[in-house]
Amino acid sequence: MSQKEKRPSIKESVGGLRYCFATTNEVDPQIFSGKYEEEVAVSNVVKSIKRTENGDTTPVYASGRDYDTVSDTSSVDSEVEVVAFDPTDLAKMRGDEITESGLILKGGSSERPFFAFGQTVFYRQNRKKFRWYPKCKLTADTDDTNTKEESFSEQNDTVTIRAYPFNDKGQIAVEFDTAVKTATGLTEEKFFNQVITSDEDLKKVIAGD
Template identity: 25%
Template structure:
């Protein structure tokens, strides 16, 4: 039996990946560019993914003729152990002076970044995913006193993934169990943000092909 026909299921989640857009936002005229450094964080505990689906039906001759659906964003809920201060400052779009930052009530557009993760499957295959355009929702915070019991609290970050202006892509998936998944691994897929189909030949060239 081919691996594409096997009954596979996720058995966990590995590192979280973050790549920040150059200039903090995308445009309609070009595929966005990202900073060279991709942060790989081994502190992810759980990521919840909720879509925002709208649908439309069209009836003709007393039959359902067209049934279309559209998902214009995802709400991502990240439970994590910790995120480095440097990364959180970039997520929140703040720059500190002498370790001090200021927040105010004026409207603010948070920076855009790509978020990705790898999820292993039951037979060792892997799913990898990029959300190429993500923004944070200001987090709720709480601070608790230390007790005698050892307890490392789980922290939560809520984000929204929306379509790229260039091509309307909201998420990009790789699954190593697919028959077409040759010459690519989940780890290689996460080495750069994948945004558009036109990038595939350059990012993942066929081995042995002439240049």
Template identity: 45%
Template sequence: MSIKTAKPAITETVGAQYLCFASGEDSTGFSGQYEEDVEKTETVKKVKVSTNGSSEDVYASGKVYDTDNTFASKDIEVEAIAFPADTIAKALGSNVDTGGLISDGADRGKPYFAYGKVVKKKHGQFVWEWYPKCMMLEISDETSTKEEKFSEQTQTVTIRAYAFNEDGDFRNYVDSESKNFPKGLTEEKFFVKPILTPEDLKTAIGGE
């Protein structure tokens, strides 16, 4: 036996984000099918992911026998310098009139979509992620007056990711530092379509 010191690459920055709306809704509202177009934007400032769930200890014979963990969803908070207007309107379930008027606030129902993002690490390493089943919760922004010195103004959206398969998974991703990172996979191939299964990944690479 020997001890090997690992030196994983540290995170440098968030990269592009990707969004693809779901299609062909079933009785649960999510079929795992998506529209043809995937939208890429490179306006992201910050992404924060938090888990919604609970952890309960099970006691027996005066001590903790087991711990029950329940994870209901994940909230993805995205801060960006700008978001595409039509994408936000669609994700919020807004009514878009043919004359250009956008009305929001009513409970019209919101569509599911897949959300993807890139995490860039030092030495050219990276993580590519898909959250296949998401819904937009809200968008917030703060606008201030223009002054002599430039002041950056941003918008923040909150996205909720739900489990997309029977196992209860929320995310599919690949890490370039993993020994099993698939050869021939590029960012464009990975994000050309949401990845839900190992078969989807093989298709993205080129199939076997």
């Protein structure tokens, strides 16, 4: 048996924010359609992303001892700190009503739409990680404002996005890490040109179909 030293790349920066709204399910708007609008929005406004997995870890006991541990992830929360956010898209994510005159009516009982959420993580040594969460909803957003002072001070907000299982296997995210495998011709732009939910989708993107 031998030993091999591994030196994984360290994180360098978070990339831009991607999102794509899901089309409405014609039978029941509350059910995820699994299909998306043609346009993927790109917004380079991200300061940080904090990721939290929601679920249970349950020990299994047998014959008077700890036999196994079962982990089940039901959803993933991403707290995204941003310097700004497109007001029209935010209103849509919140389920707010936008009138013909441009008035935004907030609150009340409204159905928040599903959307896909994508992010990039950059590492040293040119390593990149691309990730899609295909089935998401906005769960919270902040809108805090401070007074202007002599020197400029950032007034950032946070949007909290919850990702849910998008297929029968209960999978929540789709990820490609260049440290695991490289794909000739695959770029950040290509990966996020459409919402990827399967290996077949990735192969089509790489092939340029």
